[in-house]
Amino acid sequence: MKGRAVKLWVAHKAGSPVFCSVAWGQGGQHVVTASAGDLAILIHDAAAVAAAAGAGGRSSGSAGAAVVSTIRLHKDGVTALAVAPGSGASLASGSIDHSVKFYSFPDGVFQSNVVRFTLPIRSLAFNKKGTLLAAAGDDDGIKLIATIDNTISKVLKGHKGSVTGLSFDPRNEYLASIDTFGTVIFWDLCTGTEARALSRIAPTFGSDHSINNVLCWSPDGQFLAVPGLRNNVVMYDRDTGEMVFTLKGEHEQPVCSLCWSPNGGYLVTAGLDKQVLIWDVKSKQDIERQKFDERICSLAWKPEGNAVALIDVTGKFGIWESVVPSTMKSPTDGVPDLNSTKVPLFDDEDDEKPSTSGGLEDDGDESLGESAPFNHKRLRKSTYHDHPNGDSEDEDLMLQMESRKRTKDTHRDNKGVADKARDDSATSGRLVTARLQAAFQPGSTQPQPGKRNFLAYNMLGSITTIQNEGHSHVEVDFHDTGRGPRIPSMTDYFGFTMAAMNESGSVFANPCKGDKNMSTLMYRPFSSWAGNSEWSMRFEGEEVKAVAVGAGWVAAVTSLNFLRVFTDGGLQMHILSVSGPVVTAAGHGDQLAIVSHASDCLSSGDQVLDVKVLKISEGAQSLSSRLVLTPTSQLSWFGFSENGQLSSFDSKGILRIFSGQFGGSWIPVFSSIKARKSEDESHWVVGLDANNIFCILCKSPESYPQVMPKPVLTILEQSFPLASSDLGANSLENEFMMRKLQLSQIQNKIEEMAALGLDTTAIDDEAFNMEAALDRCILRLISSCCNGDKLVRATELAKLLTLEKSIKGAMMLVTRLKLPILQEKFSSILEERMLSNTRIARTAVFSNTTNTMYSPALVTPEVPPAKLVQKSGNSLKLPTLPKLNPATQQGSPSESNKTEVEQANNLIEITPKVSPVQTPLAEIAKNSDKVGGKAKKDRDGASNATTVDHNSKGGFDQVALKNKSVEDCSGVQSQRPVNPFAKLPSSKEQSSSLFDSIKKMKVENEKVDKAKSKKMSVLFSCPMEDDNVVEDGLVAEALGFGNAADLMVLNASLASSSYISRVAELQEGAAEPELGRDQDFLHVTAHCASVDASELIQTRFIDMARRRRWYGSRTYTMLQAMQLRCFKNRGSD
């Protein structure tokens, strides 16, 4: 050891101890020295220095011979040196004269003044590639300078004392800095923000500028070596900033300088005790020691060599050759290769898996044994980089690590991991735990450096955030700029990663980051009568995982599986425990839905999720069920539809809504894969309403939208994943199912409301509309079934019709299509329907009168007549019925004024009387109407035989019926020969006049009861496509729904498909009772004329106009003019 004493040469003369610095040039051929007490920077030839040292001479000798060049440009002492790595090497120096200068290297020609400070520079550092220079000193900011154009790219402020040590992370993610108080700050280079700060972990040197606190990253970037408070060196983890291990040994005073060997296996430290120690980092032992006369204040390990340059406070420098004994591993072996890629982050857990594949490592590894896990770790990593597509074990591990690491990332990231993992067949069992989905906020996107991302996006608006120098800017925007309040943007010092919003306010939360940054929940109402009504909650030892906001409440689910519910004023209302780790939460009005993990993934890789819906104001749980996902998929969106249906969207692109059907089940209503137009499209669901899904289309590789440009919502129709049927009417079938679903939803709602005793009239109307729409759809399906010769299916469909009018319509349809078998079937369906109605009506009556004894007796005799009718065939029997009716009805008026019980008795009398002579069902139906007050049926029936005048009376009757005056009703009704079947099965010739009469009937009714017929017009209001026009026309005609205006619309559409003669018929029908506005009439006429200008039609219209007494009127003139034009047109042809 003595023989290997390092000889020092005087480079800089200094009277008192000052800080001197030393650095190696790239390649290790030159050594640069500088002193705070000297203006000169000296560049020495390393070989010459070594040779001179070898030649002997005292340590106080001059090294002038070895000096290659001297730079004297600074006006004051030089305090910092840095040599840029890379080919175009340059030298940077910082001085007490406040400036930083660049020189070419090694010739030392001045290049530029880089930057000026207001106070002395203390430290300089280049990053690994030499693209960035960090400079700092007594000023309060660290300046990051882009070397390419000498611009200051960032100023990092945060240190309280002067910064004396800087070190770039070799992976270029962090910059570490240390100040004279011993505080270390990790700066995130991407954002320029403080990643973490470690306060006073290194010795404090105060204002003594001859000692600089330093720090140094290990060459693989895994550790940061910092002088410790106990004369030791402490290693801190790059990601967590936690202390990993310490090097404690022979230093009797604090360490003041340190440097890593190129491979990170060794560390050289200099202490205030004038000792320099070499450490074997693996064994955490010092292996070499030298004592010097003066304090060594700067050290530099030779790049790619086994030598250390050092300089003491008096300006004497030397090179310590072969510092690591040759018996040990060379300090240059296994230099980590960090240039290739960005290094994925690893936790310490991967230590247990030493790699079996070959790497860069030589056999020195074996000689050192397996004592130190650190060694393996680094080794494994380096092999991983060499073999990025290495064995599956490694990859699995990485996936595992990654997913564990990024628990705070959104689901999409994890989805990718899970997908990859699933593809890897060998891994299914092992990755189970890794696939548990992390918590996410519906409608959020992943943060991207330098870009805005969504914290929340829903149908109402969006919340976006962007990271910006240590804090974030959060903006809340409403889609509807006309209505939503304008929300000022907010500066966010918490780093919110979760948010939710509704009409009244927004809630934010951040995860906890270390001890300092506790998880915080913050609520901002959009408008409030009170001044400062935003509030925040802090959670100690607990982390918010998901937030939701509803009407008057805010909910947060935390890492302790607590559900915390606050009022919007900030009162802590409830704290509940949730059954498992939360996945997500959503609020809608009073309802809060929480999705949580019920257990580990199944061995197939499927997640087991539970969903709970709570009613906050009532403190009740309205639903607790399993959340259904497509196998091996993850939940990617969750929320309520516009009308409050619980819905979920998974990573396989299936959207489900929860329905009360079958005791509560999830119904798939949309498949992204079926709906997308091309392979690379994906849907990012935002919301849905009863019929449509609102989503943002994303083109791969992006799976989520960017904030700019503003995403545009796409509307997609909900569609069931139907099997392709032989009917070839998939869209109709889909519509049928959809309407059925909607109807059941509405009916549920009505039941709920009725149970609460609320007024349901508004919803009743809606339900009626739904029924009408469903019937219309079924009728179309029936027609396509008939065309496809699926008669059984058509019959089944007919049974599903709700409105009796629709059944009759269906009969019309099959009559037109010449399917007598179906006609018969349908009529029997109608009969059954009426029968059952009768039964219900009767039992109702009887239960009212509490005379239940009759009910069994009544039910039985009714069946045979119905059957008889079916057998005999209506077409023969029915025309005779109107004649029968008066006879039977003569009896009824006399009895009608009596009590209900008497009526019932009467009925019993009638039934046996009539059945032997095959009384048709209509009779019973009529009677039942009398009893039950079912007005609708009567209306239909009456239309056939009676005149218009009669009907208007009938209309009044219905009003009366509505008022529940049973006596009145039956009295008048008895005068009407009512039989709904009278003409239904009639032959084709009859049908047109029948339609007319039905139609007239309807219109008359409409006059009386406008509201009712409005509902019926729903059938018409649906858009009529060309190919469906005839069908619709038939249906509509058959049903005779609608008012005059609707009729005109129908006419117009018929006209456009050149059914002119039919139109003329209808027009005539309308003309007679003077229906519709003149304009409508004229419009249709004009339309017809333009389509088909046959004389016949023209004349017919003129005739009609005459009948409408338009003589001399303006309309008539116009009509004539039109006719004239038509004739002219024809003439010109």
Added chain:
Amino acid sequence: MAGQSDPHLSIFSPSEVEFVAEDEIVEIVPNIRMEALNMICGDFGPFFPQIASKVPLWLAVALKKRGKCTIRTPDWMTVDRLTQVLDAERESPKEFQPLPFHYIEISKLLFDHARDDISDAYLVRSLIEDIRDVRFHKVETGLETISGRTHAVKLKNLSAMEVNIIRPFMVRTLQAFYKHDSPQMIQQAYNIGSRPTPVTDRGPRRDLRRR
């Protein structure tokens, strides 16, 4: 162009052509909720924020001026498509590429009123100007070939503005040629043979464009 110098022969002024072009349908993304608008030309809407809907250009511009919507750039107005079109225009000296009939007017209106909605507006603008120049050059060179023997000129995919500019000139030229050449043409027909010449009977046909 020569035709423009004579105001009587120009049937539409450019602003009139622009007016006609305002009926073209474009897609907008409203940022307000609004009931359906019942216009003479049809019903538009209802409008929902952030959901695209189709309206005529004049309505889009009117809404845009009030800050109620953003106009979505039509497909053909993207840099990619325009570059393709420009290349194709340059490659085929005889043909015109299919572009919207009112492409000049639409792009002008969009540049005037919805510049911020067009990505790479500057590039798009210069591309459209280039295309216009190339096409017009083609038209001019095409017109040079008109001679006394020309009975018809067939120009496919010519846009409204282009047609409008060359129409007066074309018509007048053909008329002039017809006037001067018709005796000669009849003579020629005799020379060729006994074939009846319906061409001369009908005179020059003017099927400039099917529209």
